Structures are given as C-alpha cells and as structure tokens.
Amino acid sequence: MRTLYHHPLSPFARKVRVALAEKRLEFGLELEKPWERRDEFLVLNHAGEVPVLVEDDGATVAGHGPICEYLEDAYPGGSLLGTDVLHRAEVRRLVSWFDEKFSREVTDLLVGEKLFKRLSGQGTPHAAAIRAGHANIHYHLDYVGWLTERRTWLAGDDFSLADVACAAQLSAIDYLGDVPWDEHTDAKDYYARVKSRPSFRPLLADHLPGAPPPKHYADLDF
Template sequence: MPILYHHWLSPSARFVRALLVEKRVAFELRLEKEWERRPAFLALNPAGEVPVLVMDDGHAYSGTMAIAEYLEEVIPEPPMLIGDAEDRYEIRRLTGWFHNKLGTEVTRHTVSEKLFKRFLRMGEPDSEAIRCASHNLKVHLKYISYLSERRHYLAGPQFTMADAAAAAHISVVDYFGDINWEDWPQVKEWYVRVKSRRSVRALLEDRITGLKPPAHYSELDF
C-alpha cells in the first residue's frame, strides 16, 4: 500500500490526500514532523518537506505539483485535469495560484504564527504577520467569489485539482476560525459543494490535540 507522509495542517499534503481519494487509491497516512529533520525522511526528500508519496515499489515522490502530475499520468481515471489544452491550462493556473500565492500570502503565515509558534515554543505570534494574512485572505476570498459566481466549480463544471488545491488551503484557514462565512456567500456555496465530497470530508476529520476547530468546521452544511 502506498504511504503518504504528511502533517496535520499542511495544505500541500491535504491536496495530495484529496487527489488520492478522488482517484480511489488506498494509502497509509504517516505523520511526519518536518521540523525534526529525521535522517530517514531526508533520505526520501532532501528538501525535508511533506508531502512525500512512497509507492508500493519503494519509489518516493516529492514536490506537490510533481506528485499531482505523476498521479494524473499513472492513474488517469477519474481525471483531475480535464478538457482541452485551454481547460487544462486554466486548471493548472488556478492550482498554482492557490498553492503559491494563497499559500505564501495567507496559509503559511497562519500556520506558522498560530500553530508552530505555540507548539514549538518559538515565541509569541507576530501580530503584524497575522494582520497581513487576514488582509490577504479577504483578497483571495474575493477571487474565489468571482470564480464561483461564474462556474459551478472553480475551473469549470467539474471538480478538478484546482478545487482540491483551494479546499486544502481554505480548510486549514477555517480550522483556526479565520473566515466569517456569512460575509462570503458565494465562497460558502462552493465550499458546501466541495465539503460533500469524500476526499474533502476526510481532511476535515483531522484534529490537533489542544487545538480544536470551530463547531462548523466539519459540518457539511455549516
């Protein structure tokens, strides 16, 4: 059985988890605390980052998008990249946007300041970084609203890896209760659709000891 190395609130690992479930791949989740820099894990991925996917033949795959593209090639059904070249470009563009821009401007700050600093005793959270993430989050929610007003899913009529990427990041931010959903009805409507999928429901089962999410976190209809 393939093994996916992850940690609780890694959006990249959540993204790959969602793709594996969508493609109906049975796999074992293995918690990896990246900050411990275990030699055995570094041997799998010298970058020392999750996700890392180890297949049945022992080959280890790292790099979020590299794993996603690999899965698309070796397990083509059901596809997470659909349509013609223009359609697939849009899916890749949005997936990259969520992982790179949303991840850099929002999720990375949120997890670092609200999780790692607390559990690794790295000092008090940086209030300026938290304010910056909060401001940037609104910009990204506006963009998701724009997309969801025009499309059933973010890249078109079907669930794709663009939705999986956005849901991975939004679910992390929502774990900390940072989204006032009543202010974002279009995003909420999209997220309700996404939450109903088995691949995303599985992500919402994660819990961190000593840090509970809001009551609505795993409720499919809020």
C-alpha cells in the same frame, strides 16, 4: 499499501490526500513533523518537507506538485486536469494561484504564524503578519466568489485540481476558525459543496491534540 507522509494541517499534504481519494487510490498516512528533520525522512525528501508519497514498490515522489502530476500520469482515470488543452492550462493557473499566491499571502501568515511556529518552537506569532493574513483573505474569497458566479467549479464545469488546491488551503485556515465565511457567502456556498465530497470528509476528522477545530469545521452545512 502506498504511504503518504504528511502533517494534518499542511495544506499541501491535504491537497495530495484529496487528489488520491478523488482517484480512488488506497493509501496509508504516516504523520511527519518536518521541523524534527528526522534522518529517515530526509532520505525520502532532502528538502525535509511534506508531503512525500511512497508507492508499494518503494518508488518515492516528493512534493505536492510533482505528486499530483505523477498521479495524473500514472493513474489517468478520473483526471483532475481534464483533457482540453486550454482547460488544463486554466486548472494549472488556478492551482498556482492557491499553491503560491494564496499560501504566501494568507496561509503562511495565519496557519504558519499561529500554529506551525508554536509546534516547531520558532517563537511567538508575529502580530503584524497575522493582521496582514486576515486582511488578505478577503481579496481571495472575493475571487473565489467571482469565479463560482461564472462557473460550476473554479476552472469550469468539472471538479478539478484547482478546487482541490483551493479547498486544501481554506480547510487549513478554517481549522483555526479564521475564515470570515459570513462576509463571503458565495465562497462559503462553494466550500460547502467541496466539504460534502467523500474525498474531502476525512480531512474534517483531523484533530490536533490541544488544538481542536471550531464546531462548524466538520459540519457539512456549516
């Protein structure tokens, strides 16, 4: 069986998990703690980062972007990019927004500071960074709400990789209880729809020892 090396709270590993499930591909999960820099894992990905996908035949693809593109090429059924060239461009634009801008301005400042710093022994959280993350998330949730007022899903009529990328980031932050849902009802309603998809539900079962999620985390109706 294909194997995905991941960490439960890595939004990029979560993105690939949902993409695999949306394509109805079976896979097993192998927990990896990137900060340990295991030699065996570094052989698979010299960058020492999750996710890494290993196929049944040993073929290895490292990195969430390359993995998702690989899945589209190798398993074209149930495309998460769509077929129209302009739609595909919009999906990729929004994927970039959440993988890069949202991650940099919000996830790194909240999940990175509050969780991964502690897990990797990199010191105490930086209070100013956390405050910035809490401030920045409002802008992004407003944008999610703006998009969903005008479209069925973020990039258009169909669920796409843009939604996967967005929800992966939000879910990691929601695990910490740091998403101000009550102030952004449009984004909340959108995320509730994503949470209800069968591909997404396994993420809601993730639990880190000593760091349980808030009660609403796995509640499909919040």
